[in-house]
Every structure is written in structure tokens, then in C-alpha cells.
Amino acid sequence: MQRSVPLTICLVMGIVMMVQFFSPHPFSRGLLETVNTWVRLISGFALALGAGSLILHHTTKIRRKQPGWGYSIVTLSALAATAAIGWAAGPTMMDNKQLLINVIYSNIQVPLGASMFSILAFYIASASYRAFRARNKEATILLLAAFLVMLGTVPLGKVVWDGFPKWSRYLLEIPNLAAKRGIIFGVALGTIATSLKIILGIERGWLGGGK
Amino acid sequence: MAEKKSLWQALAGIDRRIVYLTLLVVLVVPLILSLGLSVKPMKDVSQRVRQVFEQVDSLQYSGMPLMISVDFDPASKGELQPMLYALLRHAAARNVPVLVLGLWPNGVGLAKTALEDVGREYGRQNGVDWVFLGYKAGIDAVILGMGENIARVFPSDAMGSRLDQHPLMQRVRRLADVGFVVSLSAGTPGYLDWLLYAQSRYRVRMATGTTAVQAADAYPYVGTGQLRGIVAGMKGAAEYEILNQQAGFRQASTPAIDAMDAQSFAQFAIVLLVVIGNVGFFVAGRRRK
Amino acid sequence: MQLSSSLWVWVGAILTFGIFSFLLKDNPFYKFCEHLFVGVSLGYTMTIVTWSTLWPDLFKRLFASPTSEVSIGAKLLLLVPLALGILYFFAFVPKVSWLMRIPMSFVLGWSAGVIIPSIIQTSVLTQAQYTVLKPGWMLQDLPRQMGEAWNHLAHVKGFNSVSDALLSFLWAIGPPTVFIGAVAAVIYFFFSREQKGLLKPVSGTGIIFLMVGFGASFGYTVMARMSLLIDRLQFLLRDWLGVIR
Numbered sequence: 184m185q186r187s188v189p190l191t192i193c194l195v196m197g198i199v200m201m202v203q204f205f206s207p208h209p210f211s212r213g214l215l216e217t218v219n220t221w222v223r224l225i226s227g228f229a230l231a232l233g234a235g236s237l238i239l240h241h242t243t244k245i246r247r248k249q250p251g252w253g254y255s256i257v258t259l260s261a262l263a264a265t266a267a268i269g270w271a272a273g274p275t276m277m278d279n280k281q282l283l284i285n286v287i288y289s290n291i292q293v294p295l296g297a298s299m300f301s302i303l304a305f306y307i308a309s310a311s312y313r314a315f316r317a318r319n320k321e322a323t324i325l326l327l328a329a330f331l332v333m334l335g336t337v338p339l340g341k342v343v344w345d346g347f348p349k350w351s352r353y354l355l356e357i358p359n360l361a362a363k364r365g366i367i368f369g370v371a372l373g374t375i376a377t378s379l380k381i382i383l384g385i386e387r388g389w390l391g392g393g394k
Numbered sequence: 395m396a397e398k399k400s401l402w403q404a405l406a407g408i409d410r411r412i413v414y415l416t417l418l419v420v421l422v423v424p425l426i427l428s429l430g431l432s433v434k435p436m437k438d439v440s441q442r443v444r445q446v447f448e449q450v451d452s453l454q455y456s457g458m459p460l461m462i463s464v465d466f467d468p469a470s471k472g473e474l475q476p477m478l479y480a481l482l483r484h485a486a487a488r489n490v491p492v493l494v495l496g497l498w499p500n501g502v503g504l505a506k507t508a509l510e511d512v513g514r515e516y517g518r519q520n521g522v523d524w525v526f527l528g529y530k531a532g533i534d535a536v537i538l539g540m541g542e543n544i545a546r547v548f549p550s551d552a553m554g555s556r557l558d559q560h561p562l563m564q565r566v567r568r569l570a571d572v573g574f575v576v577s578l579s580a581g582t583p584g585y586l587d588w589l590l591y592a593q594s595r596y597r598v599r600m601a602t603g604t605t606a607v608q609a610a611d612a613y614p615y616v617g618t619g620q621l622r623g624i625v626a627g628m629k630g631a632a633e634y635e636i637l638n639q640q641a642g643f644r645q646a647s648t649p650a651i652d653a654m655d656a657q658s659f660a661q662f663a664i665v666l667l668v669v670i671g672n673v674g675f676f677v678a679g680r681r682r683k
Numbered sequence: 684m685q686l687s688s689s690l691w692v693w694v695g696a697i698l699t700f701g702i703f704s705f706l707l708k709d710n711p712f713y714k715f716c717e718h719l720f721v722g723v724s725l726g727y728t729m730t731i732v733t734w735s736t737l738w739p740d741l742f743k744r745l746f747a748s749p750t751s752e753v754s755i756g757a758k759l760l761l762l763v764p765l766a767l768g769i770l771y772f773f774a775f776v777p778k779v780s781w782l783m784r785i786p787m788s789f790v791l792g793w794s795a796g797v798i799i800p801s802i803i804q805t806s807v808l809t810q811a812q813y814t815v816l817k818p819g820w821m822l823q824d825l826p827r828q829m830g831e832a833w834n835h836l837a838h839v840k841g842f843n844s845v846s847d848a849l850l851s852f853l854w855a856i857g858p859p860t861v862f863i864g865a866v867a868a869v870i871y872f873f874f875s876r877e878q879k880g881l882l883k884p885v886s887g888t889g890i891i892f893l894m895v896g897f898g899a900s901f902g903y904t905v906m907a908r909m910s911l912l913i914d915r916l917q918f919l920l921r922d923w924l925g926v927i928r
Contacts, residue, residue, distance in 0.1 A: 185781040189788035196789055200796025204595075216546055219539040220740070221764040222793050223532030223547070225786050227736040228768030230531070232783075234729055235775055237721075254718040261722025269730025274738055276730065277506055277528060278553040286691065288503045288727055294695035295720040296468030296500070297915055298702035304660075304912035305706055307905055308417045309410045312667040316675055321894045326672075328898025329905075330665055336606075336629055336906055338432035339658035346846045352440070353850055355613055355899055361861040362896030364614040364810055365868025365889065371806035378795035389791060390784055414706055421909070421916055426926055472914025473907060499731040500724060531736040534797065550739060591797070594804040606907035610900040617861075618813040620805065627903065628910035652927075653913045660909040 190384040197382030238262070328354055402681065405674030413667065420663045424655035432654035436636050442616060443633040445623030446601045449574050450484055458573025459491040459566055463588065466580035467500035470605050474578045476631035476650040477603040478508045480638055481576060486516035486523070487643035491562050493572065495527035495548070497536065497583040502529040502552065515646055520553075521560035528552025533583040534591055541569045541596040568596075574622075575600040585612065585621070593620055603630065628653055685925030696923040699915055741765060814865050817858040828855035864892035 200218070203211050241255035269276060269284040276284055317323040334340035335351020380386035439447075453460055462481060466474045485492045494509055496502040509526055518524055527548045530536045539547035544567060545557045557563045566572060575598050579585040585602035592598040599622060604612055606627030615621040625634055631650035638645055687693065701716035745761050747753040767789055773782040832852040838844065853860070870882060871889030878886045920926045 185784070189784035192785060193788040193792035193795075196792025197796040200793055201799055204797070204800040212542060216539065216542050217760065218793060219532070219535040219542075220546070221767070222535040222790055223530060223539070223736060224741050224761075224764035225767050225771075225790055226531040226533070226535070227732050227741075228771045228786070229790075230729065230732050231768075232771045232774055234725055235772070237725060239775065251714070254714050257715055257718040258722040261719050262726045263722075265723045265726025266729045269727060270733060272730070272734075274734045275554040276734055277502065277526070280507070280510070284727070284730060285503065287723060289507070290691035290695050291698065291719070292500065292723050292727055293468040293471070293504070294698045294918070295702065295716060296724065297471055297911065297918075298699045299717075299720065300469040301472070301908075301911040301915040302703060302706060304908040305414045305417060307908045308664055308667065309413045311664055311905065312408070312413055312671045313410075315668050315671065317672055321890055324891060324894040325898040325901065326668070328895040329902040330668075332610075332899045332902030333661045333665060333905055336627075336902065337658040337661045338435040338629075338632075338654050339662070341435040341438075342431070345843060346850075349847070349850055353853060354895060355610065356617070357853065357857045357860050358864055358892050358895040359610055359899040360613040360617050361864025362868050362892040363611050364617075364814060364861070364865040365871070365892070366611075366896070367614055367806050367810055368865070368869050369872050371802050371810075374802055375799055375807075378799050381791060381795045389787060411707075417912075421913060422920070425913070425916055425920055428927060470911070472911040475914075499728045499735075502731065502735075529731055529735045530740075531732050534794065538797065552735070554739075590801040590805050594801050606903040606910065607900075609903050610896065614810060618809050620809060627906050628913070629906065649914075649917060653910070653917065656913050656916075657906065657909055660913075661906065664905055664909075 186387070186390055189390060190387070194382055194384060197378070201382075234262075328359075400678060400681065402674045402678035405670050406678055407674070408670075416663060416667075417660065420659045421656045424659050425653070428652065429655050432632075432658055433636075433651060436633060436651070436654065437640075439633040439637055440630075442624045442626070443630050444637065446576065446603075446625055447484065447623075447634060447637045449599065449601060449622050450481065450490065450576075451488060453485075453490040453573045454488040456573055457491075458571070459493050459562065460485050461493045461495070461569075461572045461575045462505075463575065463577045463579075464494060464496040464501045464505040465498055465577055465584045466504075466605075467498050468504065470580035471504055473605045473628045473631065474580060474603060475504060475508065476628065476648075477578055477625055477634060478505065479512065479647075480631060480634040480645075480650075481578075481603070482508055482512040483515070483643055483645055484634070484638055484641075486512055486518055487638070487641070489523075490573075491522070492524045493527060493562075493566065494524065495536075496529045497533055497587070498580075499529050499531075506552065511646070515644060521555070522562060525557070525560050525562050526552045527557075534587055537569075537587060537591040538595070541592060541598075543568055569598050570596055572598065576603060577601075578603045579608065580605050581608070584608070585615075589615060589620055601625070628657060687923050687925065692922050696919060699919065814862050818862050825855070831855070863888065868892050868896075 199214070203215055238259065241259050244255045245252045245259075265284070265287060268287065272282050272284045276282055279285065280289075315326065317326050331347065331350045331354055334343070335347040335349070340347040340351075377386060381389070450460055460481070462478065464478065482492065492509075494505050496505055506526060509524055512518065513520070513524065520526070527544075528551065530547060532539075536547055545563070548557055550556050551560070569575070569592055575588060575592060577585040577588045577600065579602050585600075585604060585608075588598070588600055588602075593600055601621055601623040602612060603625035604627070606629075609624060609626035609630075612621060612624050616624050625631065628650050632648075632654050635645060635648045635651050639648070698716055698719075701712045704710055705713040741761060741764065744753045745758055745765070747758075767786040770782045770786050773779050832848065832855045836848045836852070867885050867889035869889070871886045871893060873882070876882065917927070921928070
């Protein structure tokens with residue numbers, strides 16, 4: 184039952200939603216609306232699962248005094264404080280920029296989030312310099328294409344040579360398009376195969392371990 | 395005694411901190427000097443950005459609203475926030491109503507700020523000129539739900555007011571009533587979800603503004619017309635700002651245009667570093683043989 | 684230069700430097716900022732999800748007064764997602780953690796079912812249609828395009844016009860190039876058979892197209908990363924230091 188019930192639900196839902204796509208009947212559209220509503224609400228609860236896992240991980244770290252447990256206190260305190268402040272703000276929290284939750288968002292979350300990804304610029308510069316070698320024909324083609332796109336996309340590339348943006352545009356709209364289209368076909372066929380396997384219960388990895 | 399490094403070996407093995415410092419200098423100096431070297435070369439805006447601009451522009455004749463899906467968070471705000479502002483200013487200047495929502499929970503704060511800023515610049519009114527739907531969990535279920543009935547998905551706007559109280563929503567019931575959708579996309583969920591569920595099922599006209607990382611992947615959809623144009627990265631945002639300038643629209647700031655000199659110099663610096671690294675590597679390798 | 688007098692701008696600047704300090708090496712300041720980010724980010728997400736989805740669409744409707752527009756039937760229907768959502772929490776109770784599979788199976792079945800027809804339409808049929816049909820449409824326009832390309836070639840003067848002539852020829856044969864490239868790229872990923880005979884050169888062509896595609900992606904990725912750093916530098920130079928307008 185622990186596996187057969189979920190597999191049956193998965194099978195029924197999968198077939199119903201596939202069939203629904205082809206039916207314009209009002210019952211079918213009503214079913215779609217209802218099921219979509221349920222999925223939206225269930226997705227909201229799924230977040231609680233993620234939060235719970237994180238809280239469990241960090242509390243375990245603190246309890247066992249594992250290396251770096253002090254930082255776990257930072258995470259849990261920040262989580263608790265932000266959530267409490269946000270919940271206290273109420274359903275109209277987006278309306279008022281001065282609310283503490285919005286101040287925390289604009290002045291703590293935004294700078295931290297933006298900075299996290301901005302340091303990648305340094306790493307990509309260093310990694311490109313260190314690792315990007317034209318060792319063979321394929322790597323050379325990749326390198327040349329990258330150079331043309333990099334120099335063709337920026338405005339000053341046009342100042343250096345008029346041809347950079349033209350070649351960049353050609354590369355993007357013809358060979359790049361062809362390659363990405365091939366990848367899209369492959370990914371689409373793979374997605375269809377995997378989805379069918381999930382619906383039919385052939386792919387059971389999502390059930391996890393246990394009985 | 396350690397072997398003395400040849401010049402070529404040194405070229406192939408520059409300390410990473412020097413690389414970081416070089417990059418910093420190459421970016422900071424043009425930002426401070428504000429040379430404006432990039433403005434003239436950008437006058438010839440790319441066809442794909444122009445396509446998006448023309449689609450949004452045409453909405454002034456139909457009266458149909460523009461829907462912007464803010465599918466990014468603060469990590470990608472550098473590229474996509476300028477696009478959001480440029481789109482909102484364009485819509486405001488042409489009196490095109492705007493519906494804004496987000497599929498990423500951490501992005502709606504940025505969307506709200508942009509709506510308020512542009513609303514103040516152009517004297518736009520909530521409920522008439524714009525409606526901020528906010529965030530709703532469910533990603534694809536949200537898009538599919540809006541295809542049937544927007545008010546079922548968003549019974550109230552992000553500030554808690556009932557959707558049916560807004561004059562704009564009297565004539566916008568489902569996605570088919572929206573003139574054009576632009577997904578400002580940093581990953582998943584993003585433009586692909588809009589393509590799969592809104593464009594394929596409900597024949598929604600759409601385009602995307604993406605981070606440059608994803609831009610190359612979107613071209614097959616542009617080639618088929620499923621996406622009516624693409625605004626790619628900060629350069630795309632700068633081109634949209636240029637188009638706004640050329641059309642005479644008021645713009646309080648143009649952060650993307652201001653960044654283009656720094657962007658250009660950085661790209662040249664990276665190319666030079668890669669060339670130096672390769673030259674050093676191959677010459678040193680040949681000498682070792 | 685005019686330093687900001689706003690406390691929050693200073694907080695933003697200090698946190699930015701905290702993250703940037705990782706460039707020198709891992710350090711307690713960076714770790715603090717990283718953990719703070721995780722906590723604040725998740726806390727904010729929980730808040731947004733609660734007030735945007737769970738409260739207005741579930742709990743508010745469930746506990747609405749009997750005289751409201753929410754019917755008894757609608758309330759009963761809402762018990763289904765409520766029950767399924769609560770089952771997620773059983774993941775933390777080892778003896779009955781299998782109950783978590785029920786809401787997962789609902790959502791997974793739903794998403795697998797909706798994606799199949801949509802992805803066939805979007806990523807298979809439409810893409811295949813344009814790949815195959817465009818070379819056909821191109822045939823009507825071929826004489827004009829080849830004429831244009833020939834004009835360029837015939838009046839070549841200097842490197843720029845060689846480049847333009849070559850480009851205009853390549854654009855003219857664009858649609859069949861896309862057809863060949865897309866088919867070759869798909870064949871490259873066909874690993875069920877040994878790639879020999881006719882498959883080998885086709886697969887080799889596919890690799891060339893793929894390398895150009897990856898090169899284009901890399902070029903764009905570099906631009907993307909630089910843009911994010913430029914945004915942070917603009918904040919520091921403009922909002923914090925007041926060095927730029």
C-alpha cells in the first residue's frame with residue numbers, strides 16, 4: 184500500500200491531465216481549474232517541507248556541536264526573525280515599503296543575493312584565463328565562437344571592427360540556433376520518456392527508499 | 395633550487411588576485427569616468443530587441459494590456475531590473491495598461507518597487523493603469539489557471555484589494571485578453587514555462603527578457619515565432635533604454651546604458667586574458683619539447 | 684564624493700564586502716553573511732507564500748463566515764489540498780514518512796501529465812516544422828538571395844567586403860544550414876548505435892555546430908556575470924560612495 188497508493192494516484196493524475204489537454208468540454212476545463220487550484224495550494228505546503236528540512240539540519244548541527252555550529256545559530260535566528268516579522272506584517276505586507284519586512288528585503292536580502300552571484304564574474308575571468316585552452320579543433324571552434332559573440336555583443340566591439348556584431352548575429356541565429364534546436368529535441372524527447380515512465384510507474388526513484 | 399619561470403610560463407600562470415584586480419580596475423574606471431563611448435554604436439538597435447519594442451508599442455492601438463512576469467530574484471537584478479524599468483516606462487509613455495506578477499517569491503519585492511517608481515514618474519494609477527498581482531505558488535499551475543480565469547488564480551491583488559474592484563480587470567478575464575506577455579526570466583520557472591503552457595495552449599503572444607546566460611538557448615523559439623523577440627542581458631536592456639530615448643520617453647535613469655562602457659572593456663579584457671593564457675601555454679609547451 | 688548617510692546603504696555595502704571577502708579566502712565574515720542570506724531568504728519566502736497563497740486561497744476561504752460567497756461545497760473541496768498538504772509534514776515522522784509520497788504523487792502525476800502534450804507542441808512539432816519547412820520556403824527566395832550574395836562577391840574590395848560577402852552567402856543558405864545542423868546535433872546524441880560509417884561524419888558535423896552553440900553560450904555567460912558585478916559596483920560607487928551619478 185505504501186507504494187501502490189502513490190503509484191496509482193500518479194497514474195490516474197497523469198492520464199487525466201493528458202486527456203484533459205484534448206478536451207474543450209466545460210467539465211474538462213472545470214476539472215483543470217480545480218486541480219490547478221489544489222496543485223497551487225499543495226505547492227505552498229511543499230515549501231514548509233523544505234524549511235523543515237533546513238531547520239532539522241541546522242538544529243542537529245547545533246545539538247551535536249559539529250564544526251560551524253555557530254553559523255547555524257545565525258541561519259536559524261535570521262529565519263525565525265524574518266518569518267516572524269513577515270507574518271506579523273499581515274496579508275497586505277507588499278503595500279507598505281516602510282514595513283520592517285520590506286526594509287529587511289531591500290537592504291539585507293537584495294544586497295546579499297546580488298553580491299553572491301556577482302563574485303562569479305571574478306571566477307569566470309580567472310577560470311577562462313586558466314582553463315580555456317585551444318587544445319584541439321573542437322575547443323578552437325568553441326573559443327572562436329565565444330570571442331565573436333563576446334566582442335560582437337558589446338557596443339565597443341562595433342567600434343573596433345564593424346564585422347563583430349554581424350558575425351555574432353549570424354552565429355547566434357544560424358549555427359547556434361541549429362545546435363540548440365537539436366538539444367531541445369533531445370531534451371523534449373527525454374522529458375516525454377521520463378514523464379511517461381513516471382506516470383506508468385516504471386520510474387520509481389521519487390518514492391525514495393523503504394517499503 | 396626552484397626552476398626559474400620563463401616569461402611564457404609566467405604569462406600562462408598569472409596569480410588569480412592579479413586577474414581579479416585587473417577586472418576590478420577595468421570595470422570601475424569606465425563607471426567613474428562615464429565616457430559614454432558606447433552610446434553611438436548602440437544607435438543601431440538589434441532586430442530582436444526592436445521586435446519586442448514594436449510589439450509593446452502596438453498595444454497603444456488595441457488598448458490591450460501588457461503582462462510582465464517577473465521571473466527573477468535579486469541574484470539576477472543587475473540584468474533584468476533595468477529591462478523591467480524600461481518596459482514599464484515604455485508602457486507608461488504609451489498609456490498601455492500593465493499587469494505584473496511573479497513566479498519567483500523573492501522577485502516580487504523588486505517588481506513592486508519598479509511599479510511604484512515608474513508610477514510616480516508618469517503619474518500612473520493602481521487599478522486603472524497597472525495592477526500588481528504579486529506572487530502565487532504553483533508555477534505552471536498559475537499559468538494554466540490564468541489561461542482559464544485570472545481572478546480564480548488571483549482573487550485579490552498583492553496589496554489585498556479584490557481584483558474585480560479594479561476597472562482594468564473588468565475587461566481582462568483570462569490570458570487571451572492580454573495583448574502581450576513578457577517573461578523577464580532568470581531560469582526556471584521562466585520563459586520556457588510560459589511557452590509550454592501559455593503560448594502553446596492559449597496562443598498568447600509573448601517575448602522574453604532573459605539573462606545573457608539563457609539567451610543563446612532561446613533562439614530556436616525566436617526562429618519559429620513562438621517568441622516575438624528577445625531582450626538579452628544588460629546589453630538588451632541598454633538597447634531598450636536607447637529605443638525609449640529615441641522615442642522621446644522620459645527616463646529617470648538609464649543604468650544599463652551607463653554600464654555599457656564597463657561591460658565592453660571587461661569583455662575585451664577577458665578576451666585578452668584568454669589569448670595571453672593560450673599564447674603562454676602553447677609557446678611554453680613548445681619550448682619544453 | 685559624498686558618502687551615504689543612510690544606515691541601510693551602509694548595511695548593504697558592508698554585506699556586499701562580506702560576500703566579496705571570499706575572493707581573498709574563506710573567512711568568518713563571509714560565512715556569517717552566507718548563513719544570514721540563507722536564513723533571511725527562506726524566512727521571506729515563507730512569509731510571501733503564506734500571505735500570497737496559503738492564507739487568501741486556503742485558510743481565509745476555509746474559515747470564511749457562512750454568509751460569505753464561499754459555499755459549503757467549495758469549503759469541502761478545499762479540505763482535499765489541506766489534507767494533502769498536511770501529509771507533507773509526515774516526512775519528519777519516520778514510522779509514517781511514506782505518507783509524504785501521496786501529495787508528491789499527486790503533483791508529480793499532474794506535472795507529468797500536463798507537460799507531455801505541451802512539450803510535444805512547443806519543442807517537438809513546432810521546432811520540427813520550422814526546421815523542415817523553412818528550407819522549402821527558402822527555395823522561393825533563393826535566386827534573389829544568391830544574386831545578392833554574388834553581387835557582394837563580385838564587388839569585393841578589402842577585408843570588410845570579403846567578410847560581408849561571405850556573410851551574405853551564409854545567410855542565403857541559412858535555412859538548410861539550420862536543417863543540417865539540427866539533424867546532425869540530434870544524431871550526435873544517438874548513442875544506441877556505434878557511430879561509424881555514415882553516422883560518423885554526420886555526428887562530426889553535429890559536434891561542430893554544438894561547439895559553436897556552446898561557444899555562443901559561453902560568450903553570453905561572461906557578459907551575464909560581468910553585468911551582475913557591474914550592478915554591485917554601481918551600487919557601491921553611486922549609492923554608498925556618491926562617486927557617480
